[in-house]
Amino acid sequence: MYDKIADVLVVGAGVSGIPAAIGAARAGATVVLIEDDPVIGGATTDYFVDMFCGGPLTGILQEAHTLLKTHYSPMSDAYFFLPDSFQRVFWYLLAQEPTLSVITGVRVMEILREGQRVVGVRVATGLGRTFTIHSQITIDATGCGDVALMAGCTAMYGCEARSDFDEPHAPLIPDHHVQECTWLYISQKIGNGPAFDMMKLEHVHLGVLVNGLGWFHEDPELAMRLNPGIYLHWGCRVACADTRDSAILTSAQTTALRMMERDHALLREAGYAIYLAPRLGVRESNRIVGEHIITENDLRSRDLPADTIAVGTYGIDLWGGDENFPVEDRQTPAYGIPYRALVPRDVDGLLLAGKIISGSHLGMSAYRVMPIAGSIGQAAGVAAALCVQRRKQPRDLDAQVVRAVLRNQNQQLEVMV
Ligand SMILES: Cc1cc2nc3c(=O)[nH]c(=O)nc-3n(C[C@H](O)[C@H](O)[C@H](O)COP(=O)(O)OP(=O)(O)OC[C@H]3O[C@@H](n4cnc5c(N)ncnc54)[C@H](O)[C@@H]3O)c2cc1C
Numbered sequence: 001m002y003d004k005i006a007d008v009l010v011v012g013a014g015v016s017g018i019p020a021a022i023g024a025a026r027a028g029a030t031v032v033l034i035e036d037d038p039v040i041g042g043a044t045t046d047y048f049v050d051m052f053c054g055g056p057l058t059g060i061l062q063e064a065h066t067l068l069k070t071h072y073s074p075m076s077d078a079y080f081f082l083p084d085s086f087q088r089v090f091w092y093l094l095a096q097e098p099t100l101s102v103i104t105g106v107r108v109m110e111i112l113r114e115g116q117r118v119v120g121v122r123v124a125t126g127l128g129r130t131f132t133i134h135s136q137i138t139i140d141a142t143g144c145g146d147v148a149l150m151a152g153c154t155a156m157y158g159c160e161a162r163s164d165f166d167e168p169h170a171p172l173i174p175d176h177h178v179q180e181c182t183w184l185y186i187s188q189k190i191g192n193g194p195a196f197d198m199m200k201l202e203h204v205h206l207g208v209l210v211n212g213l214g215w216f217h218e219d220p221e222l223a224m225r226l227n228p229g230i231y232l233h234w235g236c237r238v239a240c241a242d243t244r245d246s247a248i249l250t251s252a253q254t255t256a257l258r259m260m261e262r263d264h265a266l267l268r269e270a271g272y273a274i275y276l277a278p279r280l281g282v283r284e285s286n287r288i289v290g291e292h293i294i295t296e297n298d299l300r301s302r303d304l305p306a307d308t309i310a311v312g313t314y315g316i317d318l319w320g321g322d323e324n325f326p327v328e329d330r331q332t333p334a335y336g337i338p339y340r341a342l343v344p345r346d347v348d349g350l351l352l353a354g355k356i357i358s359g360s361h362l363g364m365s366a367y368r369v370m371p372i373a374g375s376i377g378q379a380a381g382v383a384a385a386l387c388v389q390r391r392k393q394p395r396d397l398d399a400q401v402v403r404a405v406l407r408n409q410n411q412q413l414e415v416m417v
Contacts, residue, residue: 002129002131003131003132003133003134004032004101004131004132004133004134005133005134005135006029006030006031006032006101006133006134006135007024007029007030007031007135007136007137007384007385007388008021008024008029008030008031008032008135008136008137008138008139008381008384008385008388009031009032009033009034009120009121009133009135009137009138009139010024010031010032010033010034010138010139010141010353010381011034011108011121011138011139011140011141011142011146011147012034012035012036012042012140012141012142012143012353012354013033013034013035013037013040013041013042013090013102013104013141014035014040014041014042014043014044014141014143014354015042015043015044015061015354015370015373015374015377016042016141016353016354016355016373016374016376016377016380017033017035017042017139017141017142017353017354017377018033018040018042018060018090018093018094018374018377019059019060019061019374019375019377019378019381020033020139020141020353020377020378020380020381020384021033021094021097021100021102021381022060022093022094022097022100022378022381023059023060023377023378023379023380023381023382023385023406023409024100024139024381024382024384024385025097025099025100025381025385026097026382026409027381027382027385027386027405027409028385028389029099029381029384029385029388029389030099030100031097031099031100031101031381032100032101032102032103032133032135033094033100033101033102033103034102034103034104034106034108034121034123034133035102035103035104035105035106036105036106036107036108036142037104037105038104038105039087039104040087040090040091040094040102040104041083041086041087041090042143043143043281043370044083044086044087044370045083045084045086045087045278046277046278046279046281047182047184047277047278047279047280047281047282048083048184048185048186048232048275048277048281049184049281049370050080050081050082050083050086050184050232051079051080051081051207051232052065052079052369052370052371053314053317053369053370053371054312054313054314054366054369054371054372055313055314055371055372056311056313056371056375056412056416057371058311058371058375058410058411058412059374059375059378059406059409059410059411059412060093060374060378060409060411061370061371061374061375061378062410063093064086064089064090064093064374065078067089067092067093068081068085068086068089071085071088071089072085072088072089073085080207080232082186083186083277103123105125105126106123106124106125107123107124108121108122108123108146108147108150109121109122109123109124109130110122110150111147111150111151112132112134113151113347113349116152116346116347116348117347117348117349117393118135118138118147118151118347118348118349118350119134119135119136119349120132120133120134120135120138121133121135121138121147135349136349136387136388137349137350137351137384137387137388137394138349138350138351139350139351139352139353139377139380139381139384140288140350140351140352140353140356141353141354141356141377141380142354142356143282143285143354143355143356144244144282144285144286144356145285145286145287145288145352145356147350148286148288148344148347148350148352148356149286149288151344151347151350152346152347153288153289153344153345153346153347153350154288154289154345154346155286155287155288155289156286156287156288156289156293156360156361157176157178157244157285157286157287158174158175158176158177158178158361159171159174159175159176159177159178159321159361160174160360160361160362161173161174164360165293165295165296165297165360166295166297167295167296167297167360167362168296168297169296169316169325169329169362170296170360170361170362176241176242177320177321177361178240178243178283178284178285178361179283179284179318179319179320179321179365180237180238180239180240180283180319180320181237181238181239181240181243181249181252181256181280181281181282181283182234182235182236182237182238182280182281182283182319183235183236183238183253183256183257183260183276183277183280183281184232184233184234184235184277184281185232185233185235185260185274185275185276185277186230186231186232186233186274186275187230187231187233187267187272187273187274187275188229188230188231188272188273188275189227189229189230189271189272190271190272190273191271193270193271194227195223195224195227195229196266196267196270196271196272197220197224198216198217198220198223198231199217199220200266201233201263201266201267202259202262202263203233203234203235203236203237203259203260203263204217205217205233205234206231206232206233206234207231207232216231233263235256235259235260235263235276236256236259236260237319237320238252238255238256238259238280239252239320240252240282243282243284243285244285244286249280249282252280253279253280256280283319283368284355284361284364284365284368285355285356286356287355287356287357287358287359287360287361287364288344288352288356288357288358289344289345289346289358290340290341290342290343290344290345290352290357290358291340291341291343291344291345291358291395292338292340292341292358293341293358293359293360293363294337294338294341294357294358294359294360294363294364294367295359295360295362295363296316296360296362296363298335298338298363299312299315299316299332299335299362299363299366300332300333300335301335302333304334304335304336304413304414304415305336305338306399306400307338307339307340307399307400307403308336308337308338308339308403308413309337309338309339309342309375309376309379309383309399309402309403309406309413310336310337310367310372310375310376310378310379310411310413311334311335311336311337311372311375311412311413311414311415312334312335312336312337312366312367312372313334313415314366314367314369314371314372315330315331315332315366316329316330316332316362316365316366317330317365317366317369318330318362318365319365332366333415334415335366335367336413337357337367337372337375337376337379338399339379339383339397339399339402340358340399341357341358341359342357342358342376342379342380342383342394343394343395344358344394345358348393348394348395349393349394350394351380351383351384351394352380353373353376353377353379353380353381354373354376354377355367355368355373357376375411375412378406378409378411379402379406379411382402382405382406382409383397383402385405386401386402386405
């Protein structure tokens with residue numbers, strides 16, 4: 001009853017998956033977008049990552065930003081936003097596409113394959129029902145590479161050694177280290193009492209939501225004077241020995257909750273309500289090996305590759321394990337994300353989007369932020385639609401055609417000076 005057929009299937013309705021689905025639909029494909037959660041939004045909903053870092057904000061993400069500003073953050077520049085605002089904007093944009101359908105609350109159980117080619121997936125609903133979705137191209141936008149792994153792709157995890165890619169800031173010996181996790185939360189003043197001095201918190205890394213004051217901890221006196229009353233907190237940072245292992249992740253969550261107890265008690269006493277994000281925020285999981293692996297050297301090259309499908313302007317930002325990494329070295333010039341990094345090395349019928357694309361631990365720490373992940377997603381969607389139209393596999397598609405369609409979809413592919 002449920003079995004479906006689409007030109008393009010996108011798995012994961014997060015920051016890259018939604019632009020992927022819209023990009024594919026606008027490029028002429030029929031699209032099914034599926035999501036494990038009962039709601040869309042990915043990191044913005046699950047982890048309360050409700051602030052755009054780096055840039056450029058372009059293409060579909062720029063449309064979302066304009067809608068956020070117009071309808072949900074009129075008092076601010078909308079770089080900080082409330083979790084449900086992002087969902088509302090993306091539901092609106094998704095609903096504008098007549099050839100796109102969205103199914104939430106379904107999880108991929110099995111990959112349908114013909115030889116080395118992915119031709120769809122079998123999914124299960126929360127009630128244990130299963131159905132199939134047949135597609136010509138599938139996009140893995142899961143943030144953890146679930147689909148690519150099930151399809152037989154090779155994954156990278158942890159920190160590569162310097163000798164692997166000749167990266168100047170990689171350690172001599174590879175290790176299992178990934179970026180720390182953070183549990184975000186929102187605090188909101190109830191009533192008109194005096195502002196609480198947030199600098200008394202143990203974990204002070206917070207921005208002011210809604211009215212666009214920006215980073216609280218960069219100007220605490222101003223924030224105290226204006227008493228904005230609502231904040232987005234990067235609650236605490238916690239190392240997780242393996243973000244792919246549910247039991248280890250659960251243990252990291254309980255550690256994080258304990259670490260925040262004192263801060264939350266202080267806030268409650270001061271008359272603030274606390275809204276904890278549904279999940280501990282996982283910055284890094286699997287990265288899938290593609291036709292090109294983006295490294296620190298690519299980020300520093302200053303030359304945009306000829307097959308650039310997204311531009312990034314956010315430097316290396318490791319969250320842990322960076323004690324010997326001078327702050328000034330973390331800056332990078334603007335860089336290009338090559339189409340080859342979206343094409344998995346080992347299978348056909350599949351494209352990668354978001355933070356799981358093919359890159360090293362250091363490379364990924366830069367392009368993982370939402371504006372860049374969103375642009376990568378849109379590019380994956382456009383490429384998938386073109387593969388269907390031209391009857392080509394992703395590895396055989398001419399990236400210049402993808403770039404031409406992306407330009408028509410208002411995605412920035414050059415560095416603005
Ligand atoms: C703690 C933290 C703080 C951050 N801070 C910032 C910041 O301030 N600014 C910024 O720009 N970026 C920030 N980032 C980075 C950014 O949020 C992510 O890198 C980005 O959201 C990645 O997008 P994505 O589409 O790859 O994954 P996600 O947005 O995580 O979306 C993946 C989606 O796939 C779904 N999914 C997973 N498996 C399956 C499956 N098998 N079947 C169906 N669906 C599935 C998930 O439920 C999820 O909805 C932060 C990240 C974290 C964790």
